[in-house]
Amino acid sequence: MAARILVIEDNAESLEVMTCLLEAFGHTTFTACDGEQGLKVVSLQRPDLIICDLQLPGMSGFAVCRQLKNDPLLSSIPLVAVTAQAMVGDRERVLEAGFNGYISKPIAPRGFVEQVESYIGHDKDGAHG
Amino acid sequence: MSEEIATKILLVDDEPANLFALQAVLEPLDLTLIVAHSGKDALRCLLQHEVALILLDVRMPDIDGYETAALIRERDKSKYTPIIFLTAFHAEKNDVARGYGVGAVDYIFKPFDADILRAKVNVFVNLYRMTGKLKKQEDDLLELHEVLKNAVEGISHLDADQRYLSVNSAFAKMIGCGTWEINGSPWMSTIHPGDRSLVEAAYRQMLNTEKAEVEARAVRADGMVRYHQMVLIKTSDDKGKFSGFYCFAKDITEQKHWEERSQLADIVESSNDAIVVTNLEGNVISWNPAAERIFGYSLAEVSGRTCSILVPPDRVDELANVIARFSIGERIKPFETVAIGKRGNRIDVSLSVSPVRDPAGNITGASFISRNITERKHLERELMEKNAELERAIRTKDRFLATISHELRTPLNAIIGFTGILLMRLSGALTDKQERQLQSIESSAQHLHMLINDLLDLSRIESGKVKLKFEPVNCNLLIDEVATTLRPLADKKGLNFEVRGLDADLTLVTDQRSLKQILINLISNGIKFTAEGCVNLVIMSSSASGEWVTQFSVVDSGIGIKTEDQLKLFRPFEQLDESVPSEGTGLGLYLSNKLSQLLGGRIEVESEFEKGSRFTLVLPHSPGGGDGSPYSSN
Incomplete structure (x- = not known):
């Protein structure tokens, strides 16, 4: 089940790691390196899933989440945070903000795609990460 | 007896021989005999x-006995002094009558019988002495009565x-x-209820020792309370039976008040608090030494x-x-x-103010009691500053840790991510050598990742920031x-x-994350x-004595730990044997031990060198588990 996945990430290396892994498993990826751009891609492409970093230049990942989740047309697209904010309580804060999933960096390359796929088709699921 | 020596009688006769005879007869009676040779004498x-x-x-x-007697009677001093006439036996009956007429009490006829004369004189002397005593007693009583009355x-x-x-009237006035x-009214009705037991005690003491003293409050008919100093003296009837008592009371209210005032004055003088009394306009009337010390x-x-x-x-408005x-x-x-001292210095004070009243109850001013709290305030401020500083430091540290964590993870993500991609052959085939080298990069990066996690955990535990969530945890799932x-x-x-000995129902009330972390670390x-x-x-x-533990x-059957090294196990960054290759961070046991303590x-x-080790996590059961047993009923 190939999916169309948008990755919003300002760190070029992280972005490449994720797109490389996702494409290797047959998914189509779109990329954006800040929030505004990401939102444009969402409305143009209507991806099946969005991966979003939290610390982005300009608009933060949380602001992206607020916009998406407040838009009835887009709120059903699964939104997964992949972030280096991995202190105790960060996961809870992220899920509370409306993200459907939370994956901390560094990611585990062998399990990453499976983890991401598990959010497709589910509205809310915070059990992975 | 002195009175008998003092008792005098007068002998009057013109015949020296007769006087001599009388003196001789009366000599044994131990009287003072005064002799006169004539009426005039x-x-x-x-x-x-x-x-x-x-x-x-x-x-x-010259003048005979009758005339002399008449003259004696005319004088106040001798008006009632008994007179015995001495006369010849053949005296005329008329003479005798005349003698009684001028005040004679008796006649003795010459020649007299010595015994009869002595007996008669004795009777009159005794009578005189008794009268004297009675008179004195009467005088004393009269005097006492006057004294008591007044x-x-x-x-x-x-x-x-x-x-x-x-x-007496004084007591009536007092009460x-x-x-x-x-x-007829009861004594205790005049004693203040609060002092009755005290007075009763004095009364019992008086019954034993005849006399007792007590200071107590008396209640006047108008309800006013006065301090009385009382002396109780027991009285007995003529058979020696207890008949009652006298109470001598003195009003010492003024003295008491003075004592209280002087005690109060002492307290004010020695107080560490400034005590200042002002009138209604706020002008100073009294100023104690502490006020001088504090305000200057x-x-x-x-x-x-x-x-x-x-x-x-x-603060003028205040x-x-x-x-x-x-x-x-x-x-x-x-x-x-805040007050201003003489030198213009600001003094932190704790101030209380009470109105001062005159005896009629009118407010005449106020007492200001000020405690110098400058030092305490200073310490409080210092403490607050220190606290704020500490909080700032803690916030800075937390921010620093979060930043470090974020900044370390981002490059690590690239290292681990790309290494993984290469090892997964997503970028093409690898030679054996390349694979080995990539694996080495991967495990080093994982080690770095663990180290970051452990350091963050350590920092959280040491700053007491670990939030534990105690809830029933199914150990079966967790251990799986x-x-x-x-x-x-x-x-x-x-x-x-x-895994041995695991019961399917084992449920503990504990923090799941900590328990998992400890077990992973130990295994x-x-x-x-x-x-x-x-x-x-x-x-x-x-369970031992009702306390359940799991x-x-x-x-393991591993390398074991020497006894002398076992104590070092729980210290941070302690690697026991540098020669043994280890991928640990040196923080694992230290963290696990801290966490186990947080879980109670x-x-x-237990370990034997080169034979193996046994690390045991001992957890008590929180009382939340019903009967304390670790097995849940469902």
């Missing part, structure tokens, strides 16, 4: 002496049932009622001046408010404010997860890994330090 003697009896010869030249002290006489029999009104002004400098010199300009409040009788509870995570590690080393340590054989997790719940023991448990170690 007798009258002269009576001017000088008071005599008990006169023996008077009837027949004398005594300043209150005197009351009470019966054996403690009821008033009589009181505020008429002298007669009080008779002497009494002379402030007496009569307004106390507003102590008030900083920005003083006006205080004056307005005490003027209507309000007490102002201690509040913190742990075993699934670690089994590949054991398999890779060819070690046998088993991975076991795998790390065991080259061959097995690593087993053995679970055992037991033990999670990780038993501990980690125990």
Whole structure:
């Protein structure tokens, strides 16, 4: 089940790691390196899933989440945070903000795609990460 | 006896031989005998002496006995002095009658019988002495009566049932009622209820020792309370039976008040708090030594001046408010404010203000009690500053840690991510050498990742920021997860890994994350330090004296730990043997031990060098588990 996945990430290396892994498993990826751009891609492409970093230049990942989740047309697209904010309580804060999933960096390359796929088709699921 | 020596009688006779005879007869009676040789002589003697009896010869030249007796009777001093006439036996009956007529009490006829004369004289002397005694007693009594009647002290006489029999006017005045009104009323009705037991004690003491003293409050008829100093003296009837008592009372109210005032004055003088009394205008009336110490002004400098010199300009309204409040009788509870000392220095004080009243109850001013809290305030401020500083430091540290964590993870993500992609052959085939080298990069990066996690955990635990969530945890599920995570590690080393003794229902109320972290750490340590054989997790719940504990023991057949090294195990960054290759961070056991303490448990170690080790996590059961048993009912 190939999916169309948008990755919003300002760190070029992280972005490449994720797109490389996702494409290797047959998914189509779109990329954006800040929030505004990401939102444009969402409305143009209507991806099946969005991966979003939290610390982005300009608009933060949380602001992206607020916009998406407040838009009835887009709120059903699964939104997964992949972030280096991995202190105790960060996961809870992220899920509370409306993200459907939370994956901390560094990611585990062998399990990453499976983890991401598990959010497709589910509205809310915070059990992975 | 002195009285008998003093008793005088007068002998009057013109015949020296007769006088001599009389003296001889009366000598044994031990009287002072005064002799006169004529009537005139007798009258002269009576001017000088008071005599008990006169023996008077009837027949004398010049003035005879009758005339002498008549003259004696005319004088006040001798009007009643008994006179015995001495006369010849053949005296005329008329003469005898005449003698009684001028005041004779008896006749003795010459020649007299010595015994009869002595007997008669004795009778009159005794009579005289008795009369004298009675007179004296009467005089004494009269005098005593006068004294008692007019005594300043209150005197009351009470019966054996403690009821008033009589009181003097002073006492009636003291108690505020008429002298007669009080008779018959109970003594205790005049004693203040609060002092009755005290007075009763004095009364019992008086019964034993005849006399007792007590100071107690008396209640006047008008309800006013006065302090009385009382002396109780027991009285007995003529058969010696207890009949009642006298109570001598003195009003010492003024003295008491003076004592209280002087005690109060002492307290004010020695107080560490400034005590300042002002009038209604706020002018200083009294100023104690502490006020001088705290504010710097002497009494002379402030007496009569307004106390507003102590008030900083920005608090003038506060003083006006205080004056307005005490003027209507309000007490102002201690509040913190600032005063200005003589040197212009600001003094933090805790101030309380109470209205001062005159005896009629009118408010005449206020007492200001100020405690110097400058030092305390200073310390408080210092403490607050330190606290704020500390909080800033903690916030800075937390921010720093979060930043470090974020900044370390981002490059690590690229390293681990790309290494993984290469090892997964997503970028093409690898030679064996390339694969080995990439694996080396991967495990180093994983080590770095663990180190970051451990350091962050350590920082959280040490700053007490770990939030534990105690809830029922199904150990079966938890241990399954742990075993699934670690089994590949054991398999890779060819070690046998088993979980033993796990009951399907074991549920503990604990923090899941911490328990999992401890178990993972203990088991991975076991795998790390065991080259061959097995690593087993053995679970055992037991109760001793009603206290349930569950033990999670990780038993390995590894290298073991020397006894002398076992104590070092729980120190941070302690690697026991530098020669043993280890991928640990040196923080694992230290963290696990801290976490076990947070869970209310501990980690125990048994080990034999080169034979193996047993690390046991001992967890008590929280009372939340029903009967304390670790097995849930569902």
